[in-house]
Amino acid sequence: xxxxxxxxxxxxxxxxxxxxFRCDPISEHNRLYWYRQTLGQGPEFLxxxxxxxxxxxxxxxSDRFSAERPKGSFxxxxxxxxxxxxxxxxxCASSLLADSYEQYFGPGTRLTVT
Amino acid sequence: xxxxxxxxxxxxxxxxxxxxxxxxxxxxxxxYFPWYQQFPGKGPALLIAIRPDVSEKKEGRFTxxxxxxxxxxxxxxxxxxxxxxxxxxxxxxxxGRGNFxxxxxxxxxKLNVKP
Numbered sequence: 001x002x003x004x005x006x007x008x009x010x011x012x013x014x015x016x017x018x019x020x021f022r023c024d025p026i027s028e029h030n031r032l033y034w035y036r037q038t039l040g041q042g043p044e045f046l047x048x049x050x051x052x053x054x055x056x057x058x059x060x061x062s063d064r065f066s067a068e069r070p071k072g073s074f075x076x077x078x079x080x081x082x083x084x085x086x087x088x089x090x091x092c093a094s095s096l097l098a099d100s101y102e103q104y105f106g107p108g109t110r111l112t113v114t
Numbered sequence: 115x116x117x118x119x120x121x122x123x124x125x126x127x128x129x130x131x132x133x134x135x136x137x138x139x140x141x142x143x144x145x146y147f148p149w150y151q152q153f154p155g156k157g158p159a160l161l162i163a164i165r166p167d168v169s170e171k172k173e174g175r176f177t178x179x180x181x182x183x184x185x186x187x188x189x190x191x192x193x194x195x196x197x198x199x200x201x202x203x204x205x206x207x208x209x210g211r212g213n214f215x216x217x218x219x220x221x222x223x224k225l226n227v228k229p
Contacts (some may be wrong), residue, residue, distance in 0.1 A: 029194060040222065041222065042120075042205070042220050042221050042222050043217075043219050045160065045204070045216055048212050048215075050214065050215070055211065055212025055213075055214070091157055091158070100215040101146050101163070101207065105158045105159065107155065108157050108158050113115075
């Protein structure tokens with residue numbers, strides 16, 4: 001399977017704990033995006049990487065959130081001191097450098113904060 | 115403020131019928147309008163997309179109608195099938211600071227096609 005993969009698929013954590021998610025984009029895709037999707041809503045943009053550079057962050061991305069893409073391949077999204085409001089599906093997408101219109105989404109990581 | 119408004123929230127259609135989902139936007143800088151299909155437990159998948167210089171685009175049973183002056187666009191699914199039962203999201207794209215296409219999604223329509 002050469003699509004976008006995300007791990008873990010599900011994560012249950014207690015409030016106040018730190019969590020980290022991983023995204024592996026399609027191999028030749030230079031562009032990588034993180035979105036958050038709450039129940040009954042569409043995905044909301046969080047941040048964008050071109051290769052290893054993080055070029056835009058949404059105001060939704062509070063200082064408890066940090067994302068990295070150290071070698072321009074996989075990316076990680078870390079949430080520190082999780083809150084119940086962080087419960088959501090976290091989606092990763094990737095696209096070619098030449099075409100950022102067609103974004104391919106991974107299956108997401110569902111986070112539940114208890 | 116939601117950039118893209120989508121309706122209805124849910125839709126029930128008989129097999130063979132036409133499903134119609136509507137979206138509206140305000141920002142005239144949007145330059146690309148995709149529709150995504152999402153099945154439970156999966157990420158959204160691109161279904162069909164249109165640019166604002168075109169009024170209609172058809173791919174198989176799926177058609178986008180685009181009304182630039184009204185700032186509205188809609189998805190029509192002809193001959194709807196039970197396998198089309200999914201959540202559909204419209205989206206609109208604008209150029210982000212990092213020279214990429216930043217998507218704003220509607221809130222989704224859950225389609226149920228009855229056999």
